[in-house]
Amino acid sequence: MRVLLMVALAAMAATAQVKYEDILAGPGANWLTYAGSYSGQRHSPLTQINTETAKNLTAKWVYHVPDAKKLEAVPIVYDGILYVTNSNQLHALDARTGRKIWVYRDEQAEGSRVNRGPAILGDKVYFVTTDCRLVALHRKTGAVLWHKKYAETKDGYFATMAPFAVKDKIVVGMGGGDSGARGFLKALSAETGEEMWNFWTVPAKGEPGAETWSKDETLKWGGAATWLSGTYDPALNLLYWTTGNPWPDFYGGDRLGANLYSDSLIALDVDTGKLKWHFQFTPHDTHDWDAQSWPVLLDMEWAGKMRKVVVHPNRNGFFYVLDRVTGEFLRATQFADKVDWAKGIDAKGVPILVPGKDPTPGGTRACPAVRGAANWMSPSYNPATGLFYLPTLEQCDIYSSSAKEPKPMTGFAGTGGEQIPAEPGQMLLRAIDPKTGKRVWQYPMTGPATAWAGTVSTAGGVVLFGDDAGHLVAADAKSGKHLWHFGTSQNVTASPITYLVDGKQYVTICSATHVFTFGLFTPAE
Amino acid sequence: MRILLWLMVGAVALAQRAPLKQEDVAAGRQLYMSSCAGCHGLSGEGGRGPNLMTGRAVSRSTDDVLFQALKFGLAGTDMPPTNLPDEKLWQIMAYVRGLSAPAYEIPVEGDEKAGAAVYFGKGGCTKCHAIAGKGGVFGSDLTSIGHQRPLNLIREAVLDPGRRIAPGYQRATLHLKSGKTLEGVLRDYTTYNYTLQDGTGELHFVKAVDVADQRILPGSPMPGNYRETLTAAERRDLIKFLSRQSARGEQ
Incomplete structure (x- = not known):
């Protein structure tokens, strides 16, 4: 019996494993990390679905x-x-047929929240529970290998993010910044779940950055949540992660100063x-403009020579280019038309503020909307076209504030932003040239401006994205010309x-309740 | 009016869920066997009355609703009122709650450590079942079984495994047209496709058109003779051990 068991375990260990190097290689047959690479x-380098064949999807x-x-999940596909x-x-589904192989449910988790997807490494798949547990499951059997609690719900934390597998670590973040939880990012051992490091996104008293908060007590509940996944440069050994708004979201009177490291991109030694460097997009934010849209790493010609940059479309309406080695600000261009809180971004990367755009008790009209001109829905970049594909929202909101004493963990945000009924928003997919920051084409969408759908780019010259009326759309990556669409009848x-x-x-794309998978037409066997 | 008020006050007082104490559960069991088992079954499996292990009537009711049902009966059903004193009704409730509550949450008799020895040794459970990644793949994962099943269903699964078979665990042999033979459990099968997991954990996705012959084992491959091969104490301890399995542990 024992011999049989050992043989079985040994055989299991010998089956294919997802190696760090496999994720490093980028997407191909598999899709091994939230952003593909x-x-x-x-x-994706795949070309079967291309500008000629997309009509046969x-x-x-x-x-x-x-x-x-x-559903907000980006699936992982392996083997x-x-x-x-x-x-x-x-x-876990058979990707050929959509048939279930196994399902794991954690019935004891507190509450119900969205979840943005799993991670994979070795023979394990990982995901986070609503109450901040990293769960490791055997990828073939769904057997529970371990659970690791990495934050306490009583401290205001919850989790929705896709864990990020890198080297021997799983990086996890938190939500709760809108009710005052103090932000952190943690790396846990991929093997055991033990904590390997922790970075507080709001410094402790006396640490660098603490001077950017006017009252010491606000450091305890500064926000700056880490609810999206991140990106990583293996050559620089740097992890790039975005942080959320300072708290209270809409009232800044008790937290005068820039409020580091809220609304920032942080570069950490993995x-x-x-912290290697940081760049703050919206200092002293009062519009809830989390920096949670993607920091995308490109090697790009800049002023005559190749440069390692990170590009980032921000919720505040500007498209940033930074040197990703040093964090040096290179340029910001306005990518949304409806931007009125700042005249522009100066040579040092600081917004040139327009007075009178802060929220007030009676309400202030400001653009972009609280949802941001960009948000967490994934953009993509096609090296062949040199274009960056960005889901964009054109909308303004009325922002109101309250100077009521902030009470953490009570849902208090200092009030909020509301859509103006007579001014409906509009969603568009924009193709931006990151070298110039200029718009090359745009694909306007019809709908209620409620989509939170991202994109994927392919070497077939096609960009696929969810639109504002619940369609998956394929468009020509060069021109933005429509090639194909499919209606899910749900908000994507x-x-x-x-x-x-x-x-x-x-x-594959998730609609609100279903996973839809498409391929090129083949006659029935 | 006074009665209504009394009922409301009573309901408020009862809304608090009483902790399940071992002695209440034991006393409640005695009362249940004499007063309730006739309709709800010896293990709460149901009969003339609804199933109290898997049914939602109990698990979704607040204490006060259950208490009122016990005391006054349910109009329009065969559930009768009773003259038992409130204290005894609470004991019945403790037992009935335990029937559908996750085993992990209720007191269970036995020696957990001795149960672990049976699980990993004489019982041979690891041949097919895994806990925290250790064990075979032919049986369901037991890492959180204490949270996933009420005690009576764990007991039933140990003593009478053929009674319910977890979907995705039917043993099968597929003879393929290629001449290859696959043996394992069927995680899924339809008219068109099979998903078979072999003893190494490897998954085989097979089209029905490629299958020459299939043998799907009826019933459970789990030994059904633990009543003979394990002593009463070993069975009790094994069930205790299983009831304590939780990936989360103490919350």
């Missing part, structure tokens, strides 16, 4: 996720198995969690991926 470009299977209300998450659930709040199984290219 560590660079965050979301660009057809639904291959649909999987209903029981209990789902609003023909697709892993997708819902609140406190992970489903082995130690030490996730980003598509593409991969190969048995030599055939597929595209």
Whole structure:
């Protein structure tokens, strides 16, 4: 018996494992990390679905996720198995048929929240529960290997993010910044879940950056949440992560100063969690403009020579280019038309503020809207076209504030931003040249301006994205010309991926309640 | 009016869920066997009355609703009122709650350590079942079984495994047209496709058109003779051990 067991375990250990190097290689047949690659470009080398064939895309299977209300997950695909998450659930599906292989449910988790997807490394798939536990499951059997609690809900923390697998670590973040939880980013051991490092996104009293908060007590509940995944440069050994708004979101009177490291991009040494540099997009934010849109790593010609840059479309309406080695600000251009809180960004990267745009008790009209001109829905970059594909929202809101004494963990945000009923928003997919910051084409969408759908770019010259009326759309990456669309009849709040199984290219996107998968038409066997 | 007021006050007082004490559960069991088992079954499996282990009537009711049902019966059903004193009704409730509550949350008799020895040794459970990644793949994962099942269903699964088979664990042999033979559990199968997991954990995705012959084992492959091969104490301890399995542990 024991021999049989040992043989079985040994055999299991010998089966294919996802190595760090596999993730490093970027997408191909598999899709191994939230943004497809560590660079965050979301660009696939696959070409079967191209500008000629995209018109032959057809639904291959649909999987209903029981209990789902609003799927935001980006699936992971490895070796023909697709892993997708819902609140406190992970489903493993046969990517050829959409049939369930196994499902893991954590019935004891507190509450229900969106979940943005799993991570994979070795023989484990990982996801976070609503109450900040990293769960490791055996990728083939769904057996629970371990649970690791990394934050306490009583301290205001919750989790929605896709964990980030890098080297021997799983990096995890938190939500709760809108009710005063103090932000952090942690690296846990991929093998055991033990904490390897922790970085506080709001410094402690006496630490560098603490002087950017006018009252010491606000440091305890500064926000600056880390609820999106990140990107990584293996050559520089740096992890790039964005942080959320300072708290209270809409009233800044008790936190005068820039409020580091809120609304920032932070670059951390991946082995130690030490801060290498930071750049703050919206100092002393009072509009809830979390910096949670993607920091995408490009090697780009700049002033005549190749430069390692990170580009970032911010919720505040500007498209930033930074040197990713040093954090040096290179340029910011306005990518949304509706931007009125700042005249521009100066040569040092500081916004040139327009007076009178702060929230007031009676309400102040300001643009972009609280949801931001960009947000967490994934953009993508196609090296062949040199274009950056960015889901954009054109909208203004009325922002109101309250000077009421902030009470952490009570849902108090200092009030908020509200849509102006007579001014509906508009969503567009914009293609931006990151070399110039100029708009090359745009694809206006019809709909209620409520989509939170991202994009994926392919070497077939196609960009696939969710639109504002619940369609998955394929457009020509060069021109933005429509090639194909499919209606899910639901609001799409996730980003598509593409991969190969048995030599055939597929595209998958989650709608609110279902996982939809498409491929090129083939006659029935 | 006074009665209504009394009922409301009573309901407020009862809304607090009483902790399940071992002695209440034991006393409640005695009362249940004499007063309730006739309709709800010896293990709460149901009969003339609803299933109290898996049914939602109990698990979704607040204490006060359950208490009122016990005391006054349910109009329009066969559930009768009773003259038992409130104290005894609370004991019945403690037992009935335990029937559907996750085993981990209720007091369970036995020696957990001795149960672990049975699980990993004489019982041979690791051949097919895994806890925290250690064990075979042919049986369901037991890492959180204490949270996933009420005690009676754990007991039933140990003593009478053929009674319910977890979906995705049917043993099968597939003879393929290629001449290859696959053995394992069927994680899924339809008219068109099979997903078979072999003993090494490897998954095989097979099209039905490629299958020459299939043998799907009826019933459970789990030994059904633990009543003979384990002593009463070993069975009790094994069930205790299983009831304590939780990936989360103490919250």
